[in-house]
Each structure stands twice: as C-alpha cells, then as structure tokens.
Amino acid sequence: MNEIEQRLQDLERLGLSRRLRMVSGPQGPRVLLDGKPVLLLCSNNYLGLADHPRVREAAADAAMRWGVGAGASRLVSGTMTIHRRLEDRLATFEHSEGCVLFGSGYLANAGAIGALAGRGDAVFSDELNHASIVDGCRLSRAEVLVYRHCDLDHLDWLIRRYGGSGRRLIVTDSVFSMDGDPAPLIEIVELAREHGARTIVDEAHATGALGPGGRGAIAQAGLEGEIDIVIGTLGKALGSYGAYACARAETIRYLINTARPLIFSTAPPPPAVAGALAALELLEERPHRVQRLRSNARVLRRALAAEGVPLEDVEMHIVPLIIGDERAAMSLCEKALERGVFAQAIRPPTVAPGTSRLRLAVMASHTADELREAARAIGNAARKLGLDLTAMGSSLATPPQRADEREDREQGLERYVPAFAQATLTTVSPARSPAPQAPSANVPFDGERDIVVHRAA
Numbered sequence: 001m002n003e004i005e006q007r008l009q010d011l012e013r014l015g016l017s018r019r020l021r022m023v024s025g026p027q028g029p030r031v032l033l034d035g036k037p038v039l040l041l042c043s044n045n046y047l048g049l050a051d052h053p054r055v056r057e058a059a060a061d062a063a064m065r066w067g068v069g070a071g072a073s074r075l076v077s078g079t080m081t082i083h084r085r086l087e088d089r090l091a092t093f094e095h096s097e098g099c100v101l102f103g104s105g106y107l108a109n110a111g112a113i114g115a116l117a118g119r120g121d122a123v124f125s126d127e128l129n130h131a132s133i134v135d136g137c138r139l140s141r142a143e144v145l146v147y148r149h150c151d152l153d154h155l156d157w158l159i160r161r162y163g164g165s166g167r168r169l170i171v172t173d174s175v176f177s178m179d180g181d182p183a184p185l186i187e188i189v190e191l192a193r194e195h196g197a198r199t200i201v202d203e204a205h206a207t208g209a210l211g212p213g214g215r216g217a218i219a220q221a222g223l224e225g226e227i228d229i230v231i232g233t234l235g236k237a238l239g240s241y242g243a244y245a246c247a248r249a250e251t252i253r254y255l256i257n258t259a260r261p262l263i264f265s266t267a268p269p270p271p272a273v274a275g276a277l278a279a280l281e282l283l284e285e286r287p288h289r290v291q292r293l294r295s296n297a298r299v300l301r302r303a304l305a306a307e308g309v310p311l312e313d314v315e316m317h318i319v320p321l322i323i324g325d326e327r328a329a330m331s332l333c334e335k336a337l338e339r340g341v342f343a344q345a346i347r348p349p350t351v352a353p354g355t356s357r358l359r360l361a362v363m364a365s366h367t368a369d370e371l372r373e374a375a376r377a378i379g380n381a382a383r384k385l386g387l388d389l390t391a392m393g394s395s396l397a398t399p400p401q402r403a404d405e406r407e408d409r410e411q412g413l414e415r416y417v418p419a420f421a422q423a424t425l426t427t428v429s430p431a432r433s434p435a436p437q438a439p440s441a442n443v444p445f446d447g448e449r450d451i452v453v454h455r456a457a
C-alpha cells in the first residue's frame with residue numbers, strides 16, 4: 001500500500017473521509033442531490049440570489065459583452081470596466097473610501113494579512129477564525145498569536161506580553177463560519193486602538209445577512225470607517241464568486257502594490273463580477289430579503305427548539321447542531337438525507353475533534369414550512385439514531401474550562417492551549433522555545449486550526 005492509499009484508509013477508519021456530492025440544477029431551496037430531491041440546508045446562498053433571474057441575466061450579458069475570462073492579472077491587462085464598476089459600488093455600499101476585488105475570500109484574506117504583517121510583526125487571531133485567515137497568517141511569516149475564542153482578556157494579555165516592536169494586527173471573522181456567533185467587534189477595535197494594532201475583519205458570513213441594509217456586522221456595531229481592512233466575499237449572500245477588500249484609499253493602493261494573491265492571480269471573470277453587481281443592486285433595492293433571512297433563522301431555531309434542541313432564540317442564520325463524534329455526525333447527515341433534508345456534516349479539521357456537527361444554513365428563499373419540515377426531519381433522524389437532542393445546542397466549540405485552566409488563567413493565561421489544537425501543535429507558550437511535535441496519529445492531515453502560539457520558522 002502506498003502512502004496515499006494509507007492516508008485515505010486512515011481517514012476512512014477515523015470517520016473523516018470525504019467525498020463530493022453532486023447537486024443538479026441551481027442552488028435553490030430544493031435541489032437534486034446525487035439524483036434525489038432534497039431540501040438544501042447547507043448552502044451559503046443566504047439571500048437566494050445565486051439563481052435569481054436578474055443575476056443570471058447579468059452574468060450571461062457580461063459573458064457576451066466582455067467574454068468569460070479576464071485574461072490576465074489585475075496589474076497586467078485584467079482590470080476591465082466591470083471590475084471598476086463593482087468596486088465603486090461596493091465601496092459605496094460599505095461606506096468606504098476604496099475597494100479592490102480579489103479572486104476569492106480565501107485569496108483576499110491571504111492577501112490582506114500578508115500586506116499588513118510580515119516577518120518581525122505580530123498577528124493576533126481568534127482560535128475559530130476561518131482556515132483562509134489561518135493560512136494567511138502562516139503565509140505572512142509574522143509571529144502568530146492565537147487567542148481563545150472571543151476572549152478579550154486573553155487577546156489583551158497576548159498583546160501586552162507578545163506584542164513585540166513590529167507592526168501589530170488583529171484579525172477576526174465577524175460572524176464565525178461554523179458556529180454562527182458574532183465577534184465582539186467594538187471591544188476588539190478598542191483594544192486595537194489602545195495597543196496601536198491594525199484590524200482586519202472578515203464579513204464573509206455577515207454581508208447581506210445582518211446590519212442595516214445587510215451591510216454586515218461592522219455597520220451593525222456602528223464601526224464603519226474604524227476597521228483597517230474589511231473583507232467580504234461575493235460567493236455567499238452575493239450569489240456569485242470572488243471577494244473584495246474595503247479600506248481607505250491609501251490602504252487599497254497599498255494592497256494593489258503588495259497583496260500577492262492579487263498581483264499573481266488572474267482577475268475575477270467578468271460574468272462572476274457582473275452577477276455580483278446585479279446581486280448587490282437587488283440587495284440595495286430590496287433589503288427586505290435580509291429581514292426574511294433573519295426571520296427564517298428564527299423560524300428554524302424555534303422549530304429545532306420544539307424538537308428538544310436548546311437553541312438561543314436569535315436571528316442568526318448559521319445554526320450548528322453539535323453532535324461531537326465524527327461518525328455520529330455523518331450518520332445523522334445520512335439519516336436526515338433519507339428524510340429529504342441535506343445538511344452536510346462538518347468534521348475535523350474544519351472544526352475541533354469531538355465537536356463534529358451539522359451546520360445548518362438558512363436561506364431567505366426557504367419557506368417557513370420548509371424550515372419546520374427540516375427541523376422535524378432532523379429531530380426524527382436524531383431520535384432514530386438514539387442521539388441526544390438536548391446536547392446539540394451548544395454553539396461554543398471551545399470545551400468548557402477545566403479547573404486547572406482557570407487557575408492558569410488567573411496566573412496570566414500562560415499555559416492555555418485549546419484542547420483540539422493540542423493534537424498537532426507546535427508550541428504552547430512563546431516563553432518556552434518552540435518544540436515542533438510530530439502530528440498525532442489521530443489527525444492524519446495538517447488541520448486548519450493547528451496554530452496556537454507559534455513563531456514563524
């Protein structure tokens with residue numbers, strides 16, 4: 001058996017094997033999945049705009065007018081009128097001085113972090129930040145200090161202790177992708193100000209989903225103009241593909257000159273850009289879609305609560321049902337599918353080992369009846385498997401603190417390491433010299449969240 005076969009077998013054995021499922025037709029609330037009709041409950045097409053007739057038409061027209069590919073990177077010949085048009089529109093939407101498009105949210109995060117932090121600088125990153133932020137931190141070669149999820153004391157302590165003499169950057173999702181909880185943006189901005197740190201906030205799951213007119217969590221918190229770089233994606237609520245960074249004009253000029261994923265990658269294709277522009281226009285014309293998404297989120301949460309899952313009665317559109325065990329999460333996914341509901345199981349390394357889950361994503365295009373039907377199907381599937389619905393409601397991926405951790409905390413948080421990070425971890429505290437460990441046998445692949453406190457090699 002060769003090494004690749006061995007690794008695939010390991011994944012299978014650990015309940016971590018993945019395969020691609022195929023959706024026929026557009027990303028509507030009901031799709032054909034591997035040929036079977038199901039209710040779709042795990043798409044980020046939050047506002048239902050990916051298949052909106054005006055969005056499709058705009059993309060088709062753009063293909064006829066400008067062609068399919070941009071042909072070159074933005075800095076060579078790839079900047080076309082449609083790129084500029086969307087950038088201007090996004091800057092207005094975000095109440096920002098400037099905007100620049102990237103190929104994807106993954107590339108935008110990598111580019112923005114790399115531009116604001118490099119060797120000798122320090123990046124402070126929430127432990128549940130998206131993998132693209134984690135990878136952006138690694139690529140930046142800055143020193144990466146991971147703070148406990150949304151823990152401002154820990155963040156403050158890390159900055160004081162390890163802020164260094166170089167540039168400082170705090171980076172966070174505004175709505176966490178796998179838990180749906182919001183970051184404490186107001187306090188983060190205050191801390192950043194106090195410590196002379198810059199901020200990058202990733203609004204991937206907030207744009208179009210919350211805030212006035214769907215302008216995101218930053219606008220909701222009244223922080224427009226206070227964040228150094230705002231990242232948004234076109235691939236979720238805006239129904240297309242690609243991403244953007246909004247910032248002061250000078251920062252945008254700086255990104256254009258330094259962000260490697262922008263410099264060294266082909267510009268986004270005109271049909272995708274035009275599709276996003278049409279989606280943005282629809283969002284601005286009909287902001288009621290955002291309200292619909294939010295009330296749908298409440299409908300689903302209440303229906304799941306009626307099934308016995310203790311969920312907060314809030315309007316957050318990402319609803320994690322924490323199962324724990326990897327295989328149990330897969331079984332629930334399959335059983336729900338048998339009952340006509342598709343909610344993909346999310347397992348490590350996307351989430352921490354032992355916190356595998358169904359991540360339910362509501363869309364504005366679902367009907368309330370569809371969401372109630374989905375909750376019943378999932379409830380029945382879970383009961384059939386003997387799973388405890390009352391234990392599925394915790395959205396906090398970080399395990400509860402142990403007594404000895406609390407003690408450490410009082411002693412200055414020095415020894416804190418999130419449990420799930422220990423498996424692959426390089427080092428615990430920058431005070432001690434980093435001693436890279438071999439990846440644990442339990443985690444055959446390098447995880448997305450495997451940095452806690454590490455120094456760049």
Ligand code: PMP
Binds near residue numbers: 104173177202242
């Ligand atoms: N940031 C977050 C928080 C995300 O969830 C994602 C995608 N899941 C991205 C960035 C990457 O965006 P894109 O899909 O446009 O690459």
